Amino acid sequence: MTYQKPLPKPTADDKFFWDGCKEHRLLFQKCSNCGVVRWPPSIICPACYSRATEISISSGKGKLYTFAVYHRAYHPGFASDLPYVTAVIELVEGPHILSNVVSSRIQDLKCDLPVEVIWEDITPEISLPKFRIVP
Amino acid sequence: MNIKDKYAIVGVGYTPQGKVPGRTSISFHTEAIANAIEDAGLKRQDVDGLICYRYFPPLGGEPTVTPYLVAQHTGLKPHMIAQEANCARNQLINAIGWLEMGMCNYVVISYSQNQLSGGRTEAFRVDDYTKAAFGQFGATSGYAMAARRAMHTFHTGPETWKHIAVGQRKWANLNPIAMMHDRLMTFEDYFNAPWVVEPLRLFDNCLITDGGRACIVTSVERARYLRHPVVAVMGLGSYNPSYEIEQSVNMAGPTGARLSGEQAFAMAGITVKDIDACEIYDCFTYTVEITMQDYGFFRPGEGEDWFKDGKIEPGGAMPVNTSGGQLSEAYMMGLTQLTEATMQLMGRCGPRQLGPATKTKSPEIILCSDNGAVLQTHSTTILRRL
Numbered sequence: 376m377t378y379q380k381p382l383p384k385p386t387a388d389d390k391f392f393w394d395g396c397k398e399h400r401l402l403f404q405k406c407s408n409c410g411v412v413r414w415p416p417s418i419i420c421p422a423c424y425s426r427a428t429e430i431s432i433s434s435g436k437g438k439l440y441t442f443a444v445y446h447r448a449y450h451p452g453f454a455s456d457l458p459y460v461t462a463v464i465e466l467v468e469g470p471h472i473l474s475n476v477v478s479s480r481i482q483d484l485k486c487d488l489p490v491e492v493i494w495e496d497i498t499p500e501i502s503l504p505k506f507r508i509v510p
Numbered sequence: 511m512n513i514k515d516k517y518a519i520v521g522v523g524y525t526p527q528g529k530v531p532g533r534t535s536i537s538f539h540t541e542a543i544a545n546a547i548e549d550a551g552l553k554r555q556d557v558d559g560l561i562c563y564r565y566f567p568p569l570g571g572e573p574t575v576t577p578y579l580v581a582q583h584t585g586l587k588p589h590m591i592a593q594e595a596n597c598a599r600n601q602l603i604n605a606i607g608w609l610e611m612g613m614c615n616y617v618v619i620s621y622s623q624n625q626l627s628g629g630r631t632e633a634f635r636v637d638d639y640t641k642a643a644f645g646q647f648g649a650t651s652g653y654a655m656a657a658r659r660a661m662h663t664f665h666t667g668p669e670t671w672k673h674i675a676v677g678q679r680k681w682a683n684l685n686p687i688a689m690m691h692d693r694l695m696t697f698e699d700y701f702n703a704p705w706v707v708e709p710l711r712l713f714d715n716c717l718i719t720d721g722g723r724a725c726i727v728t729s730v731e732r733a734r735y736l737r738h739p740v741v742a743v744m745g746l747g748s749y750n751p752s753y754e755i756e757q758s759v760n761m762a763g764p765t766g767a768r769l770s771g772e773q774a775f776a777m778a779g780i781t782v783k784d785i786d787a788c789e790i791y792d793c794f795t796y797t798v799e800i801t802m803q804d805y806g807f808f809r810p811g812e813g814e815d816w817f818k819d820g821k822i823e824p825g826g827a828m829p830v831n832t833s834g835g836q837l838s839e840a841y842m843m844g845l846t847q848l849t850e851a852t853m854q855l856m857g858r859c860g861p862r863q864l865g866p867a868t869k870t871k872s873p874e875i876i877l878c879s880d881n882g883a884v885l886q887t888h889s890t891t892i893l894r895r896l
Contacts, residue, residue, distance in 0.1 A: 381642035389640070414757070441662070441761065443654035444708035449647035450636065458708070461646045463655060463756055473756040475644050486662035503643060 379452035382501050388416040391430065396502045399494045401433035403470055414470035435492030437466040439508070444481055464490055464506050472504075479508045514777055515742045515896065517606045518733035519852045520726050521550025523620075527721030527840045528689045531627040534572050538622035538722030540583040546618055546724035551737040554585045557726070559608050559617030561601045562593040563843045564882075569628035580620065590614050597882025599844050599889040603746055605727045615728060621845045622722035641756075649793065650715060652884030654707040656761035657796040661709065663762040664811035668709065671795035672700045673817035674830075675713040675837060678792065680823045682834025684862035689717050690838040714795040716836035723842035725849050730896065741855045744875065745780070745892035747773030755884040766888025767804035767879060774890035778875075782806050785892075786873040787829040787854065787864055788822075789847035791881040792836045801879050802830075805890075824862070825869040832862055844880030848891060851876040855895040 385393040395402035405412045408425035412433075419426055442462040448454035462476045476484060477493070489509040496502045523546025525538050539562065547554055562577045573579060577593040580586075590608045594601075605617035636642040661667045679695040682688035695713065703712035733740045749769035751760050760766075775781060782805060792798045799813045807828070808816040822830035833839040833850040840846065854864050854873055865872035878891040 380645070381636045381639050383643045384639045441655045441659035443646075443651045443658065444705070445645060445651065446705040446708060450642065450645070453645045456645070458705075459645055461644055461651060461655075471757045471759075473641055473644055473646055486659060501643075505644075 378497055381450065381452065382497065388418075392416065393501065396494075396504055397500065399502065401435050401466070401492060401504055402430050403433055403468065404428045405431040412468045412470055414472055431468065433466050433468050433470075435466075435504070436509075437464050437490055439476060439484065439486060439488045439490050439506070440465040440471060441486055442476060442484055460484065462506065475505045477505050477507060483508070512777055513606060513610060513746070514744055514779070515894075516730055517609055517727060517743045518730045519741050519743070519848065519893070520728055520733045520736045520738060521546045521548075521552065522849045522852055523547070523549055523722075523724035524687065525722040527687060527719055529626050530624070530720040533624055533627070533720060535566070535568070535575050535622050535624045535628070536573060536579055536583055538624065538720070539575065539580045539620050542622060542722035542724035543580070543584045543618050543620050546620075546726050550726045552616060552726065557586055557616045557618050558588050559590040559605060559614035560586055560588045560592075561605055561617060561619045563601060563619070563621035563845065564597055565593050565595045566623065569624065572628075575622065588614070590617070597887055598750070599880035599882045599887050600748055601844065602727065602743070602848065602891055603748060603889060606743065606746070609727065609729060615732065617727045618724055619727065619845065620722060620724035621843050623841070624720045626718045626720045628720070649884060650707045650710055652755040653794045653796060654710045655755055656758075656800075656885055657709050657794070660762040660796065660800065666796075666799060666811065666813055668701065668711070670799055670814040670817060671714055672697050673814070674792070674795040674798045674822070675700050677817070677820065677822040677826070678831045678835045679838045681829075681832050681862055682838035684824060684868070685833050685839055688834040688839040689719065690834060710794060710796070713837070716793045717838070717841050719840040719842065721840055721842065723845040723849055725845060725852060738856050740896040741852045741893050742896045743891060744894045745774035745776070745778030745890070747771060747775075747777070747890040748888065749773070750887045752886050754886070758885065761885060763800050763810065764804050765800055765885045766881070767801045767890070770888045770890045771805040774892050778892045780875065780892070784875055785828075785877045786871050787832060787876045789832065789835070789851045789876060789878045790830055791844060791847060791879045792831055793881065795837065797881060797885070798830065800885070801881065805877070805879075829864055829868070829870050832859070832864060844889070847878040847880065851878050851893045855893055
């Protein structure tokens, strides 16, 4: 069965991120001046306005900052996943990113539990970073 | 510059609301504006400013609802015209800015939607593929995330929110135009309702409504010559944390309500102790709790205790959302709150009128909030009867 869910459409700003995902690496911009690791990507650092940017590789480890449990499918591609969990992950490097927590019992989820990235290869161009609770 | 008590809301326009099939969005704008102008005792030629609430993509082949089209349908050629696209909630503040600058004499603010009959805009619409790839859609999920983080941060949850949902429903039961006028709700009903996005159940969510709403803003000097009691803007505030919920660290407070509220109370020169009733933006029950917490009605985690025993209901010590609000009357964005506060202060609310009719204090000062996106924008309005 073909994949029914929407896929990211990489932009000029976040193409490097999705290219990194293809290689199972979580890449973020890091300000060369003040060191803030930022998401979403941007051409300047929102903290110090420096244009100088380097790419840093995230450890893929962090905390479950918060989450939502969907009991309705707003898109038919997710109907067979119900109930499913969308989550905000606070990576140890700082950025908060949206993802899913998978392969955990929903009733076991709690804010601030430690999580780590796992990868779902969807197409040759897109791999999605998802997260699981660190056992 | 302090514009306390210098500007007033002088007319309110309603339309049929609820499930109203066979009506375009532009028709609700048009009817609401015409009714607001008539209610104020004005003519369309008097109105020289137009502000439309949020732009929505047109449904079902309808024309795009621009403020120009709204002006055309209502016979207006205003000096100033505006519409926001992403729920920045500064409509009243902008209107007063135009009046204060002398650009306009009477500004109409309007809202309209035909989402209920025209198709729910959130369903199956992908407008951010990066979020949609993970199954994140619509506003409920963002507020569910905020509510979840709040449950982790301080004492809150459904035992708090049930008081808000049930309390507002009791007001709706007194309001003949409320969508939920004929539907009683018990705590049991609240808990028996299905999850939408957990931890939010169906009755934690606002309604989806067909209909429109409008109001007219002018100077207090002009208002004194018009037909209704003068409802003056005593305080205004706004603050916009702006960050998307996925990057927010303020979802469990302080939200924009904190600094927005401080600004409004400072302008008015009063504190929460002076407030007689509240009309609080209630896209979700949790929004009411965190807004009132950030305004200082109670400390973090004390909401359940504060809301219990009918505090916000008819007969309660601090009535909240006296039309039923967006949870139980109708969803008209921030005009739900502003128009209800205006009508209450004018004394035009019939069975739900604050005062002896509902065993509550006769209101002199009402606090209103408006909130947009997922706790990204906030504005505060304090109204009083002069």
